[in-house]
Amino acid sequence: MSLRHAVLGLLATQPATGYELAAKFDRSLANAWHASHSQIYPELAKLQDAGMVEVVGEGARRSRTYAVTDAGREELRRWLVEGDANRHQRNETAVRWFLLFLLEPADRRRALERELAALDANEAMLRETAERIDSLPGSHPFRPNVDLGLRVGDVMRTWLREQLDAAGDDGGT
Amino acid sequence: MSLRHAVLGLLATQPATGYELAAKFDRSLANAWHASHSQIYPELAKLQDAGMVEVVGEGARRSRTYAVTDAGREELRRWLVEGDANRHQRNETAVRWFLLFLLEPADRRRALERELAALDANEAMLRETAERIDSLPGSHPFRPNVDLGLRVGDVMRTWLREQLDAAGDDGGT
DNA sequence: AAACGACATGTCAAGTCTGACATGTCAGCC
């Protein structure tokens, strides 16, 4: 279960409310793990019961800011250091890309173009994030990961364009 | 749900038994989607009820070979063409890589080296697959995907080595 | 002939995740 460790990790980076965590899952972790608030709030409660996070502040609208405790930090460290490199992933995009060859060239071209557009959008988001981070003073811990995302995105877009060319050859205009 | 479409796709590529499908999920789709036989057999039954696959042969040990029907092919096509480019993924490795900066440099180096080793193993597997495929007559539909995997692997390993260098700078010997 | 390992399928309890439903607060605008 990574949800637990993702939450611990985000809180270890910076204390946050459940709402803020949900936003971070949609931004920072968008390309790594998806979780919505309906999972995050119960998980925070469980982590609090387990003594791994604690409430460090309350704000307007019943909001509670959580922070990691020493026990939580230890659990996180244990997972990062000892957890075996589990390569299992669940990636709908990858499945789709595997099966695109089954389509007729015309359909395939359309699908490839849609995938390319989605990647372009992701690229734009990453570039924005990079710029925002770079304009901040000091270095941001996630900067290398943004960079990795950009590089992987480049490779994937190149590949998609190659597949588009190939589909064009097969299918005429 | 991608399990259904992954199964349909594999069967559209080539008819197979549930057992063979499970093996393919561990090989071809290892970096895309994980599914074990305890999911595959029930899914085949559901797909058969829905008229999307049919039994085209029976072999030793009660084995049944399934193939996609026209209805299944249509559903698969619909998903490939119309399904929106869902970028949600669930990737424990990515989460870990996001949080590695939280570790002390010594721990971080150890973790990075373990990740590098896991990637090397994956690389070796992909190269083997590529060679096996290339030695076959004709072109194999998954060849481009193997290539994509190799390229993405290269980018990731380069990144890991950079992070290792950075951790070395931080933490001395 | 017994033992072994790969082949082959099946079930199920427990855990995880999704999407919808539900409730309420606060700030700014008209």
Next chain:
DNA sequence: GGCTGACATGTCAGACTTGACATGTCGTTT
């Protein structure tokens, strides 16, 4: 004052996934 949209939390049924348990077959080796 009322409206709207962002903020903020919570619950839950239904679907999906995991890992363990269960059963049996076939070919090869000892």
